[in-house]
């Protein structure tokens with residue numbers, strides 16, 4: 001059985017890049033252990049419903065669109081994109097059944113900057129109102145992210161998050177010759193501050209042993225934010241007027257798998273003429289993480305004792321503490337108070 005504390009509730013989870021959700025298509029997907037069917041209504045607006053027909057529970061994602069409704073593949077019940085039953089074909093005319101009383105749970109769903117997000121509530125009450133707005137992806141409303149890559153890590157959300165925010169694996173996992181070299185290790189000192197749902201490494205100049213930044217001329221600075229349930233946002237400013245937003249987001253599918261997606265936005269022309277090499281670089285990074293995660297999942301099979309040691313593992317400790325306090329705040333219906341205090345961390349990479 002899944003540990004109920006593995007998934008945080010009352011939060012927005014990344015579902016997928018909007019380009020993967022086509023008109024007239026139903027997409028079934030597991031998010032935080034819940035089976036959800038996604039689609040677009042006749043206006044192209046994304047929606048999300050529990051992926052079980054209210055009749056006998058067949059996945060609605062196995063059905064199809066019929067005009068403005070979703071039709072179940074088993075007995076043809078039709079549901080609006082709001083989850084309300086519209087028609088039961090087998091009922092004889094003139095009956096007394098009020099089909100509009102039959103409902104499939106509708107999840108709050110929002111598309112922001114070309115990415116689709118779903119809100120997983122603690123309690124599945126009808127017309128549930130999200131307790132917080134979808135994440136701010138720090139991009140103007142009319143702008144869209146490009147999709148770099150999606151991979152499935154063979155790990156639960158906690159190991160995946162820790163792999164994402166862990167500074168000390170970079171030296172050993174991501175030592176591409178043209179990016180950075182393991183030989184030139186440096187003591188790093190980074191300032192951190194709390195954010196509403198996590199923490200950020202405050203704006204700083206990127207380290208000199210990251211050659212990748214070398215191609216970006218003229219006063220480069222970066223700010224890296226991590227927020228629950230698993231969103232890492234890197235905001236790079238180049239000179240006065242250019243920016244890059246690189247977001248890596250984790251979606252727990254179930255206790256064994258977590259999806260990692262990398263999305264990217266840039267005001268520079270590189271989004272055109274340098275896009276393919278850049279995309280390859282992004283894919284290579286993710287491939288390196290995936291490689292070490294496969295080894296990790298082998299190691300975890302024997303349920304070893306794990307440890308979090310010193311400043312390189314401090315962000316992982318913060319994550320667990322934020323998670324614990326978020327869960328308690330939801331249960332007691334209290335505001336969440338972030339336990340992270342501004343502080344400086346050191347590590348060698």
Ligand code: FES
Pocket residue numbers: 053054055056057058072073074075076077
């Ligand atoms: S199970 Fe869906 S219509 Fe019967």
Ligand SMILES: [Fe+2]
Pocket residue numbers: 163164169170173174289
């Ligand atoms: Fe990594």
